[in-house]
Amino acid sequence: MTDAAYSQAEQSSASETGARVAALKLWLRSVTIAALGLGALGALWALGGWYISQTPGMRAFAQLAPVPTFERLWVMLQRGEVWAMSAPSLYRVGWGLGIAIMVGVPMGILIGRLAWLRDLSNAPFQLLRMISPLSWMPIAVMAFATWDGAIIFLIFVAAVWPIMFATAAGVKRIDPAWLKVSRNLGANPLHQLIYVILPAIAQDIMTGIRLALGIAWVVLVPAEYLGVSSGLGFAINDARDSLDYARLGATVLVIGIIGYVLDSLCLLAIKRFSWLRSDT
Amino acid sequence: MTAQSTFRASAALDAQDQNVLPLPHATAEAVPDTMVKPGRLGAHVQVDALTHRYKGMSHNCLEELNFQVEAGQIVALVGRSGCGKSTLLHLIAGLMQPGAGGVYINGNRVRSTCPRWVVMFQAPSLFPWMTVAQNAALGLRFAGRTQEIPKRIPSLLAMVGLTAYADRNVQDLSGGQQQRVALARSLATEPDLLLLDEPFSALDAFTRRALQQDVRRIAKELGLTVVLVTHDITEAAIMADRALIMAPDPGRIVTDTVLDPGADRHRDSPAFEAERARLAALFETTA
Numbered sequence: 001m002t003d004a005a006y007s008q009a010e011q012s013s014a015s016e017t018g019a020r021v022a023a024l025k026l027w028l029r030s031v032t033i034a035a036l037g038l039g040a041l042g043a044l045w046a047l048g049g050w051y052i053s054q055t056p057g058m059r060a061f062a063q064l065a066p067v068p069t070f071e072r073l074w075v076m077l078q079r080g081e082v083w084a085m086s087a088p089s090l091y092r093v094g095w096g097l098g099i100a101i102m103v104g105v106p107m108g109i110l111i112g113r114l115a116w117l118r119d120l121s122n123a124p125f126q127l128l129r130m131i132s133p134l135s136w137m138p139i140a141v142m143a144f145a146t147w148d149g150a151i152i153f154l155i156f157v158a159a160v161w162p163i164m165f166a167t168a169a170g171v172k173r174i175d176p177a178w179l180k181v182s183r184n185l186g187a188n189p190l191h192q193l194i195y196v197i198l199p200a201i202a203q204d205i206m207t208g209i210r211l212a213l214g215i216a217w218v219v220l221v222p223a224e225y226l227g228v229s230s231g232l233g234f235a236i237n238d239a240r241d242s243l244d245y246a247r248l249g250a251t252v253l254v255i256g257i258i259g260y261v262l263d264s265l266c267l268l269a270i271k272r273f274s275w276l277r278s279d280t
Numbered sequence: 281m282t283a284q285s286t287f288r289a290s291a292a293l294d295a296q297d298q299n300v301l302p303l304p305h306a307t308a309e310a311v312p313d314t315m316v317k318p319g320r321l322g323a324h325v326q327v328d329a330l331t332h333r334y335k336g337m338s339h340n341c342l343e344e345l346n347f348q349v350e351a352g353q354i355v356a357l358v359g360r361s362g363c364g365k366s367t368l369l370h371l372i373a374g375l376m377q378p379g380a381g382g383v384y385i386n387g388n389r390v391r392s393t394c395p396r397w398v399v400m401f402q403a404p405s406l407f408p409w410m411t412v413a414q415n416a417a418l419g420l421r422f423a424g425r426t427q428e429i430p431k432r433i434p435s436l437l438a439m440v441g442l443t444a445y446a447d448r449n450v451q452d453l454s455g456g457q458q459q460r461v462a463l464a465r466s467l468a469t470e471p472d473l474l475l476l477d478e479p480f481s482a483l484d485a486f487t488r489r490a491l492q493q494d495v496r497r498i499a500k501e502l503g504l505t506v507v508l509v510t511h512d513i514t515e516a517a518i519m520a521d522r523a524l525i526m527a528p529d530p531g532r533i534v535t536d537t538v539l540d541p542g543a544d545r546h547r548d549s550p551a552f553e554a555e556r557a558r559l560a561a562l563f564e565t566t567a
Contacts, residue, residue, distance in 0.1 A: 177405040185419040186395040199409045275409035
C-alpha cells in the first residue's frame with residue numbers, strides 16, 4: 001500500500017469513528033431527555049399519590065400511587081397476568097388495524113389518483129370520519145355474532161380514516177415526472193404501483209398507520225367494556241369492580257407501555273421507509 | 281482527445297461539485313464491445329402531416345409537420361420557447377397522441393410508449409429510494425429482462441463513468457451525475473431512438489459541455505438515432521448532424537439544414553465557429 005493510500009485509509013477510518021461518536025452522543029442526549037421527561041411524570045404521579053394518601057375521603061385510592069402499582073405489576077408479571085390480559089387486546093387491535101390497512105391503502109391510492117372518485121367520496125367520507133367510533137357500539141353489537149367481531153369492527157372504524165387520508169395525500173404529492181418517466185420506460189400500471197407509487201408513499205402509509213394505531217389503542221379499552229371477559233379494557237373494569245386499585249394502576253401502566261412500544265415501532269418503520277435524505 | 285480521456289475529464293468536472301463525495305478512482309470507459317451490435321442501425325422516423333392542438337386552445341400548437349430522420353442520424357429541433365419542440369418530442373415518443381397526422385418509427389405508427397424509443401427529460405427524475413444501479417435497471421425490469429441486469433448494468437455504468445457509484449443512493453450524486461444515470465437508464469433497453477428533451481439545460485456549463493460530447497459519441501458508437509430538443513445553438517452545433525429550426529404560432533419547421541462543424545466538433549476550431557454562426561444566422565432570420 002502506498003503512503004497516499006495509507007493516508008486516505010486513515011482519514012476514512014477517522015471519519016467513520018467521528019461519525020460513530022457523534023451518533024452515540026446524539027443517542028445519549030435523546031435517552032437522557034426521555035429519562036428526564038419520564039422522571040418528571042413519575043414525580044407528578046408520586047406527588048398525586050402522596051396527596052391522595054393524605055386527603056381524608058380519598059385514602060381508599062392510595063393504592064394508585066407508584067409504589068403499590070409497581071409492586072402489583074411485578075406480581076402480575078411473575079404470574080403471567082400481563083401477557084394473559086394483553087394478548088387478546090393485541091389480537092383485536094391487530095385484526096382491526098390489519099383490515100383498516102387492507103381497506104384504507106387501496107382506497108387511499110384510488111382517491112389520490114382519481115379526481116372524480118376523490119370528489120365523489122369526499123363528503124360521505126368526511127361525514128363518516130367525524131362520527132365517534134364508539135357511537136357505532138350498539139350497531140356493532142347487533143351486527144356481529146361475537147363480541148370479538150364487534151370490537152374489531154370498532155377498531156377498524158377508528159383506524160381506517162387516518163390510513164386512507166394519509167395514503168391519498170401521499171399519492172397526490174407524487175412527482176408526476178416519475179410516472180411519466182416510468183411510462184416512458186415501458187411500465188404498465190402494475191409496474192407503476194409496485195416500483196413507483198408504493199415506494200413513493202410508503203412513508204405516508206406508515207404515518208397514517210401510526211396515527212391509526214394511536215386512535216385504535218385509545219378506542220380499544222372502552223370497546224372492551226363490551227361483554228368480553230378478556231383484554232385490557234376488561235381488566236380495568238374488573239379491577240375497578242373488585243376495588244383492587246393497585247391492579248387498576250398496574251393495568252393502566254401496561255396499556256401505556258404497550259402503546260408507547262407500538263408507537264416507537266411505527267416510528268422506526270417510518271424512518272426505515274423514508275427515502276428523503278433530510279428525514280434520515 | 282480520446283473517448284476515455286473525455287470521460288475522465290467530465291467525471292472530474294462532476295467531482296468538483298461540492299455535493300459530491302470524493303471519487304478518486306472514478307474512471308469511465310468507452311462503449312463496451314458487448315453493447316455494440318454489429319450491423320445495428322438506429323430507427324427511421326417519419327413525421328407525416330402532424331398537427332396538434334391542446335384542449336381549450338383556439339389554435340394549433342403544431343401544424344402540418346413533415347420530415348424524416350434517417351437511421352443513425354442526430355437531429356436537433358431548434359426554436360424559441362413555446363414553438364412546440366417539446367410537444368413534438370412527446371408526440372414522437374407516444375406520450376401524447378396527435379390531433380391529426382402521425383409519427384412512424386421504422387414504418388410502424390406510434391400509438392404508445394415503447395422501450396425501443398426512450399426520452400431523456402430536462403430533469404433526470406430518478407427514483408430517490410433506489411440506488412444508481414437500481415435506477416439504471418428499471419427499464420429492463422419493466423421489460424421482464426431481469427436476467428440481463430447483472431451483465432448490462434455494470435457495462436452501462438462503466439460507459440457513463442459511474443461504476444464506483446453503483447450502490448450509492450442517487451440523492452448523493454451531483455446534477456451531472458444524475459443525468460448520466462438517466463442516460464444509462466435510457467440506454468439499458470437498447471433503444472433504437474433516443475429522444476432528448478433539453479436534458480442538459482439545468483447543468484453547469486462544464487458538465488453540460490462534457491455530456492454533450494459524451495452523448496454524441498455514445499450515440500454514434502451504438503448507432504442510435506437521436507432527436508434533440510434545444511434552444512441552444514451551440515449545443516445543436518456540437519451534437520447534431522442536422523438541424524430543424526422551428527417557428528411558433530403555429531409550430532412549424534421553417535429551416536432544415538445539414539450541419540458540418542468539422543470532424544472533431546471542437547468549439548475552438550474555425551470550422552465549428554463558422555457553422556455555429558451560420559446556424560445562429562439562420563435561426564435569427566427564420567425562427
